[in-house]
Amino acid sequence: MIALQPGHETAQIPDIVIRRLPVYVRTLRDLHERGISSISSDDLAKHIGVTAAQIRRDLSYFGKFGKQGKGYDTAYLAETIASILGLDKQWDVALAGLGNLGRAIVRYRGFADESFNIVALFDHFADRVGQEVGEMTVLPDDQITKVIQERGIKIGIVAGPAAVAQSVADQMIAGGVQAILNYAPVVLKVPSGVTVREIDPVSALQSMTYYLGDHGDSHLDDQDTD
Amino acid sequence: MIALQPGHETAQIPDIVIRRLPVYVRTLRDLHERGISSISSDDLAKHIGVTAAQIRRDLSYFGKFGKQGKGYDTAYLAETIASILGLDKQWDVALAGLGNLGRAIVRYRGFADESFNIVALFDHFADRVGQEVGEMTVLPDDQITKVIQERGIKIGIVAGPAAVAQSVADQMIAGGVQAILNYAPVVLKVPSGVTVREIDPVSALQSMTYYLGDHGDSHLDDQDTD
DNA sequence: CCATGTGAATGTTTTCACAGCT
DNA sequence: AGCTGTGAAAACATTCACATGG
Numbered sequence: 001m002i003a004l005q006p007g008h009e010t011a012q013i014p015d016i017v018i019r020r021l022p023v024y025v026r027t028l029r030d031l032h033e034r035g036i037s038s039i040s041s042d043d044l045a046k047h048i049g050v051t052a053a054q055i056r057r058d059l060s061y062f063g064k065f066g067k068q069g070k071g072y073d074t075a076y077l078a079e080t081i082a083s084i085l086g087l088d089k090q091w092d093v094a095l096a097g098l099g100n101l102g103r104a105i106v107r108y109r110g111f112a113d114e115s116f117n118i119v120a121l122f123d124h125f126a127d128r129v130g131q132e133v134g135e136m137t138v139l140p141d142d143q144i145t146k147v148i149q150e151r152g153i154k155i156g157i158v159a160g161p162a163a164v165a166q167s168v169a170d171q172m173i174a175g176g177v178q179a180i181l182n183y184a185p186v187v188l189k190v191p192s193g194v195t196v197r198e199i200d201p202v203s204a205l206q207s208m209t210y211y212l213g214d215h216g217d218s219h220l221d222d223q224d225t226d
Numbered sequence: 227m228i229a230l231q232p233g234h235e236t237a238q239i240p241d242i243v244i245r246r247l248p249v250y251v252r253t254l255r256d257l258h259e260r261g262i263s264s265i266s267s268d269d270l271a272k273h274i275g276v277t278a279a280q281i282r283r284d285l286s287y288f289g290k291f292g293k294q295g296k297g298y299d300t301a302y303l304a305e306t307i308a309s310i311l312g313l314d315k316q317w318d319v320a321l322a323g324l325g326n327l328g329r330a331i332v333r334y335r336g337f338a339d340e341s342f343n344i345v346a347l348f349d350h351f352a353d354r355v356g357q358e359v360g361e362m363t364v365l366p367d368d369q370i371t372k373v374i375q376e377r378g379i380k381i382g383i384v385a386g387p388a389a390v391a392q393s394v395a396d397q398m399i400a401g402g403v404q405a406i407l408n409y410a411p412v413v414l415k416v417p418s419g420v421t422v423r424e425i426d427p428v429s430a431l432q433s434m435t436y437y438l439g440d441h442g443d444s445h446l447d448d449q450d451t452d
Numbered sequence: 453c454c455a456t457g458t459g460a461a462t463g464t465t466t467t468c469a470c471a472g473c474t
Numbered sequence: 475a476g477c478t479g480t481g482a483a484a485a486c487a488t489t490c491a492c493a494t495g496g
Binding site for chain 1: 244245247248249251252253273274275310311312313317319326327329330331333334336337340341342380381404405407411413415421423425426427428429430431432433434435436437438439
């Protein structure tokens with residue numbers, strides 16, 4: 001993790017800015033891989049589908065990364081933002097809930113490639129405990145707190161049904177988890193100091209149907225980042 | 227779909243409000259099922275994890291649904307909002323991309339329960355074409371436009387890899403799709419009139435790691451609805 | 453001359469606070 | 475007495491527009 005530049009350490013950075021940074025990293029890495037070593041905020045904005053002013057403003061919270069008249073070095077900026085986010089290390093992740101969704105998440109290679117290793121699996125239901133998934137053994141819920149604490153895991157994924165999601169989250173937090181990715185269709189209550197992001201495809205679909213009616217025109221090119 | 231009350235037909239309602247409505251519907255239906263027939267904005271806010279003023283303001287875009295001194299009728303409000311969103315009918319959905327993720331989505335019962343039926347499957351890769359998934363035959367990409375048009379499908383799910391996502395989306399849109407749920411880690415370019423919501427768990431995780439560093443305190447109980 | 457970084461302006465969203473209805 | 479619905483205020487986010495530096 002790099003040091004922020006002087007005058008930036010204490011600024012309170014809006015969460016909405018933080019949520020856009022991963023998309024910048026992904027896009028900049030892609031540009032770099034395609035042989036583009038430098039890019040203006042204008043061109044980057046076109047790739048991402050936001051405004052150039054927004055990119056410049058977002059970056060200004062962290063320092064000065066561009067060269068006037070030239071633009072940004074794609075490789076340097078990608079790895080600088082990645083470092084600000086803490087993506088220059090691998091993070092251990094615990095996952096609870098091994099139904100269809102949980103298994104698909106364990107099989108998914110995208111997390112490991114992007115700084116996250118799922119290293120512990122839990123399930124509420126006895127018939128799943130002891131099963132092997134992705135070379136790991138599924139443990140019972142009552143071990144969540146202990147295992148997370150022992151291994152120093154800071155990130156949890158909740159993939160089980162709504163009815164057990166809060167209890168699982170509570171046990172993860174008791175073990176020291178400070179970030180939860182929640183796939184359950186329920187709003188988790190967490191103490192301050194814990195960040196939650198919801199993955200809610202059903203709500204996403206249900207909100208889009210509004211624009212399929214005879215209401216107002218749709219006209220949004222929404223770029224939700226979750 | 228119910229008629230909006232007079233004076234509300236033409237108001238331009240913020241998308242951020244629309245995106246919160248599914249959570250209101252879900253919570254109100256749950257309260258109703260648990261035998262709670264009436265609730266104040268204050269109590270509803272506590273259940274959802276937002277402020278009471280926000281709920282009242284959000285609802286005010288659509289009409290007056292409460293009884294002063296009493297609160298809201300849970301069943302009535304749930305079905306009224308559902309109707310505003312267009313959830314009082316089932317919507318046909320086309321899905322492209324039948325890797326692990328796509329198969330998990332087809333198997334997932336949550337969509338069908340919440341107004342969405344996946345009725346057509348497509349894949350770019352020849353070895354998946356012709357396979358049976360969830361009692362449907364996987365069709366090749368070059369049939370996307372035709373089948374969507376013939377069946378009048380308005381909603382698409384893009385579950386394939388980033389490299390083919392834009393091309394698949396373009397073909398869906400050519401067939402008449404106006405709403406896309408995008409699981410691919412790429413920003414889709416779509417014409418005005420088409421709504422896109424991103425499902426991006428990797429970005430969600432990557433943004434939370436920011437708060438696990440020695441930056442500012444985490445303090446957010448984020449309620450992302452996508 | 454080009455494109456950043458940023459004050460200032462604008463636009464949007466949330467919250468306050470209370471008049472008014474039941 | 476309790477709680478809604480909503481003007482007005484405050485907070486927040488985006489965009490403009492330009493001085494500045496390479």
